[in-house]
Amino acid sequence: MRSAPDSRTPDAEVWRSLTVSATKTELFAEDLYFRECWADALDVLGAPDDAPTAGRTVADALAPLGLLSFKCDGMAGRQAERTLRYLADNGFSIVASAPIRHNRHSMRELWRYNWHVYTTDRLALMTLMHGVSDSVLLIVRDDRYDATVPGAVRLSVLKGSADPEARGPEHLRTLLEPPNKIINFVHVADEPADVVREIGIFLDRTERRALLAEVGAADTEAAERRARAEVARLEGRTPASDFDLEAAFERVQPAVTPDALTRLRQAADSGMLLSWDELTALLDPASPKIEVWDFVRIATEVLDADRQASADLLPPSSAAEWQEAAALHGRSPSA
Structure with missing residues (x-):
């Protein structure tokens, strides 16, 4: 007996609002973390009286949002305040936050499509440095969202590369002045689909639903107070480092x-x-x-850190790709 279609999976139109990558669409449709968090988002942010439109409602709610998490080195380096100022100066408001802590499994899942370029020796280092302490996850809203380029994409572009030679003065990582490409203080989700999947990795069901409820409340003043209080609490218990x-x-x-x-x-x-x-x-x-x-x-x-391997298995998208997709599918900033 054949199973019925999964009504809790995005349809083709909704997927176009979550990613411009056909490969990501195929992979995330079967991804455990994406599917779990998407189901939670349908329940918390969806249209309860009109189930067929819930996916579209969630996609619209996600469109202006981005995800930024402080890595453990970012907490030790006391980079939170500069990051929060940068977000505000570039038109992002905090709408939700949660304390997080990586283990060896969660970090490998988060960077599943990136860490294949690392040697096993560097994986040992990553296991150590990403599990040192608790940290903070932020969900931010792009107050300059133009209905074409998602907030996650604009934030990802502003973050800048881990490679200092590939960054400009406008990038967040330039402002934070990391000492090298391995210690780089912050992580940002690439697209709305990644925001969903990464919340599913960072948080369990109860925590996810609480975070999504905070997103739905959209009380930016209260959300910023909570985020700053959590940062202060964690910095108070996390030894600082100058990384010199x-x-x-x-x-x-x-x-x-x-x-x-x-x-x-x-x-x-x-x-x-x-x-x-x-x-x-x-x-x-x-x-x-x-x-x-x-x-x-x-x-x-x-440390012998890198190995010969193909580039990013799921490379980040650009604003230009989203603009092209919007034009192709009849979406525009005025739509």
């Missing part, structure tokens, strides 16, 4: 042998790459005498 390489070497000096320190400095100066096992034999991240962010800062300079 030379200062990190000086701080770890009493905890390592002179030969180990010399080899680490030589590796950093020369570009000689170490394996995870070689690195941790010289500098033990489990040692109570070594601050985790000092280990991370040194590791990001000396």
Whole structure:
């Protein structure tokens, strides 16, 4: 007996409001995290008296929204205030927030289509640095939304690349001044479809529905107060780091042998790459005498981090792609 069609999956028209990627449409239609969160969004943000239009209602609600999460290094680097100011200066209002914490599984799911370019040694480093502490997830509304380019897409463009050579002065990551491409402080969802999937990864059902209810309330003043209070709470319990390489070497000096320190400095100066096992034999991240962010800062300079692989399996979309799609399907800023 054949199962009935899934009425809780977006139809073709709704998918066009969630992504411009045919590949993403195909993958996310079967993705557990997307499907769970989409079902919650239908219940919380949908049209309760008209089930056939619920998907369209949810897509419209998602269109101006973006998702930004602080990575653990962003909390340790005290980057929240500068980020919040940047969001406000660029026309984004906070509409919801939630405390989050990664584990080795959630981080691999979040970056499932990106981390294939990492060596297994870098995966070990990512497991360490993304699980250090609690952090904060923000849902923001693009108050300059033009009914063509989704808020998530505009925010993703403004975030800027992890590669400093690919960023301009207008980008958030330029403002935050990360020390290298591995320590980069913030994560942003690429498209509305990614906003849905990532909420499904970050939060369980009860937390998801509470976040979506906050989105639906659209009380930006209350939402910003809650977000700032959560940031203050977490910063109060998260040790700060300056992410200064030379200062990190000086701080770890009493905890390592002179030969180990010399080899680490030589590796950093020369570009000689170490394996995870070689690195941790010289500098033990489990040692109570070594601050985790000092280990991370040194590791990001000396670890063999990248492998030969294809580019992003699901590359981020551009504003131009969304504008082209809008023209193709008869949507425009005045529609």
